[in-house]
Amino acid sequence: MNKNIFNSNYAIELDKNSSMYNHSKLFHYPVKKNKKILYFNGNSLGLQPKGVKQSVFKELDDWKNLGSIGYFKNWVTYHETLNKLSSLIVGAKPSEIMIMNALTVNIHLLLISFYKHTKTRYKILIEKDIFPSDRYAIASHLKIKKLNPSKVIEEINANNHYIETDTILKKIEENKESLSLIWLGGVNYYTGQKFDMKEITKFAKRYNIMVGYDLAHAVGNVELKLHDWNVDMASWCNYKYLNSGPGSPSGVYIHEKYHNWESDRLEGWWGNKYSSRFEMKKNFDASKNASGWSISNMPILSSAPLRISLSLYNSIGMDRFRNASVSLTNYLESLIKKELDRYIKIITPLNSSERGCQLSLKIKGGKNVYDYLKKNNIICDWRNPDVIRVAPTPMYNTHEEIFEFVKILKDYDFK
């Protein structure tokens, strides 16, 4: 049967059949002049879950009413709940997670511990269009070590914006003697391509290469099994798909095999074992888990939203979340192909197992189209030279919104 999929009734029917039907009611939605904005920018900053204000106010009240007593009532162990909830989302043990700092800071900390170089083994493998902050972090780390970034960094080129797993494995094979570290985006920020982290890690571990991932665009978006995949370390931000607010602290994963760490690491009192942390001893006595890498006490107010958001994810479960997510993105893909094929090329892989929720649209008309969308109350984002990224998430987006988005986009005068 040839169904008319470009139809609001059809979209509403898909919503009713979604395993996350009506979930958006748990979020605040931006409005302009009393009109709901269509928000597809969870890849940049997720929307605010409704429980967040209460969660932050609880900590403000504790601060108001308890002062420093609040530390031992709640705050010194605040990360434990967050670590536990995060562990279920990234497929790790709670002891392998620490919520701390910001993502780029954590990349620096991970490089200090996990990037080792010798005369023969020194290279770092990255994707060519890795997020710039990752590149800056790596290059500056190398310069501190008096190494030349252009000699150390080995890049993987994309072919038409796509990187085949085989291309990555071949690159590893060719450089197996000289590679020290692989650092990839689990989902590439620009194209939305998800890499086969399991396969890449398995292959690299054959040659004892350290493997880490920047999961900024993967966490809360695709299923992750970091521990089972034997990933060495990873980090992510919590303000994108995990909806915990601008600048909220990042997450770090460090495989448990490193928890008796005695090598390089930046140390601070929060990485000291809880049992002796407040004895103020001269020698650092590291926690034997990922929190051994933490340095300072937690920013409680900016961590409070994360409790709410992580609880939402955990109550849904990643399986159910992913099913709902695939349905939304597949619908967006189908409508674009059906209605806008002449003007838009989707550069994200068309196979849903190779992407998360984001579609990156290479668009005829460039920035003018983005400006038109913005004028029409649609928030997505623009990336030079000609890409609009649209990331519908089942946390708060619907098929009906996707239909509205394509309808408005179709009204643009592409000629």
Ligand SMILES: Cc1ncc(COP(=O)(O)O)c(C=O)c1O
């Ligand atoms: C892939 C990726 N890496 C790193 C960053 C930098 O994050 P932060 O400002 O938290 O260091 C971002 C931010 O958007 C990102 O998308």
